Amino acid sequence: MSPPGIRQHGVRPGMVAVDPSAASFHAQLRRAGLAPQPAHNKVLSGIRILMALFSADKLRIHSSCKELLKEIDGYVWDPKATERGEDAPLKQNDHGVDALRYAVKTTQHIWRPQINIPLSQGDREDERAT
Template sequence: LVTLVPGANVLIISPNYNLSTISFELQRKLIKHFDLEISRDNLKDRIIELSNGSTIRMGSLSTVDSCVGRSYDLIIFDEAALGADGEAAFNVALRPTLDKPNSKAIFISTPRGKNNWFSRFFERQIYQLAETQICDYVPSDGDEAIAGCDPGYRDPTAFVVVVYQPSVDKYHVVDEYLKSEATTDKHAVAFQELISRWAVDPIFIDSAAPQFASDLAYLYDIATIKAKKDVLPGIAYVQTLVETNRLVVAPHCTHTLAMLDQYRWDTKETLTTEKPLHDEFSHMADALRYALYTFTL
């Protein structure tokens, strides 16, 4: 349909020469099937030009440099999971050619495990922490310890301690607690230990748990502040911290690390808006979001 617009340019990129040849022959068959008028069919350069001035070009990762220098309305990246250099080819060479307001790129591939760049498109992972963002905490002047708490009973109660380091403008997850089907007394003992260890203040708690917050305050002298509950804006903020390397996690915080690796969007087709999947990882995710997102507001 894109090529029916006069003067449109389409690029179909494949991992190698052989797949590019197959793709070229397929385009020829489709054009013939739909009885589109061709003004030029160049097998050597793999370019088809329609009578309305629209072009379809074929390319491969090995010849991606020959595809630049043009403006494309559509790029189709075929068998994207096969090419080891696909991510660099798209980001460096091809993405700048999508310079029109309605330009698009379509990535097509069969998932081939997680050991390739294309896997990030289909796994629905919300956060992705780089290895360099997993390191021990080194104190600096002006550091401030905060915490987030997501209470539960049958579901786990999550408590995460985050140190904000203004000298580098980063947040460092330094400690955590995750326990299900425990009494408030047991939770409070664990909280008090973490609060004393890190001099935590303030603590942001799920606003939907007023009784738990009240018990912490009156029975255990643990003051808390109601956290902001905006899920999508909160997730977006934490994503920004992760992507800009402003969130760091201590290696021993295994629950937080597992959450950052496994926390994902719910894929139910009946959903009208995006929401994270409610599972074993969502409680630590909520606690971390409460701490980071509420602290900034």
């Protein structure tokens, strides 16, 4: 079975970033003839990058992405983690946001040289680790 869009529109993505823990999805994509790449899935640095891009008006979400826009609007932080002085999102209704974060973080080696967005200390540490 082909992934959605391939047969209908001739779309064949150049890269598919997938959560490294999704082994069965990786296998399914390989059977479909795609080469999934392990996504850079560090949550906080990915969120910081998205926030920096949105703040600098370097990333926009099209109005046709209704479910993603709802998820972004409903993204919430865990109040118990906040009480402990930690930043941690609540993991609910966030599959689209996760996919966006994976795509942006995993491809930053392509787009980052084109725009001027400063890296935070945590992002610099992540860059050295990847």
